[in-house]
Amino acid sequence: MTRMTAFNSPFLLGFDHFERALDRITKASTESYPPYNIVQTGANSLRITLAVAGFGPEALEVLVEGNQLQIRGRQSEETERVFVHRGIATRQFQRSFMLAEGMKVSAAALGNGLLHVDLERPEPETRIQRVAITTAS
Template sequence: MTRVSIFSSPLLLGFDHVERMIERATKAGSEGYPPYNIEQTGENDLRITLALAGFSATDLGITVEDNQLVIRGKQSDDKERIYLHRGIAARQFQRSFVLADGIEVVRAELRNGLLHIDLHRPRPESQIRNIAINTTDGGRSDTLGVTGKTGGSR
């Protein structure tokens, strides 16, 4: 069976990367560990908080790969301990969040078993660009006016 995408319309040119981002977000949303919160901390600021009891900063890695924030954790198992009961699992995890274009990771802080990752979304600049129209009229070629972004010409 062939899958039909909502982005297959001929009027939506160049949106295949959006479709891939939606697929990645769907896959990432099915993970259950570790639990997390996402909160808005300012008009253009977000914070992701992950509950990571038992993890130290050296057990964690944070990367941004192709607009995807990836947090990985792996606890080292203490071989010298003898457990009579082990109810707290030392397990590894990978949690991913798809980021919109332009979102920047500002900082990450591990405090009291919570990993806080602060994100900032800069305001997009409005751009207006006129495109040159080339004409060929009886062997003569003219280029009609070209202007660039707001505030200048190109």
């Protein structure tokens, strides 16, 4: 059975990237680990904070691919220890955020079990272009 989409009209050619973006957003909204906050830190800046207790900097990865921010965590399994009780999960995660046009990742810092990713949107340059007017002879 084929899936019907909002972009299935013959008048909406070339909008498949929007459909893929909507699919990613829908998938991302069902994820719940790790929990995160997004705080506006300035007029053109944001901070995403993820609770990543137990992950060191070597187990975390922050990537920007196109306009998508991906944060991944991968812990290695410890085989030399014998656990009597294991209540702290060592699971992997991948959290994705769609970035608005022009948003840049300025920094990422890990401290006290929290990963802080700072985002900035630079002020757009005001460009004035003078166009010469020619006369028809």
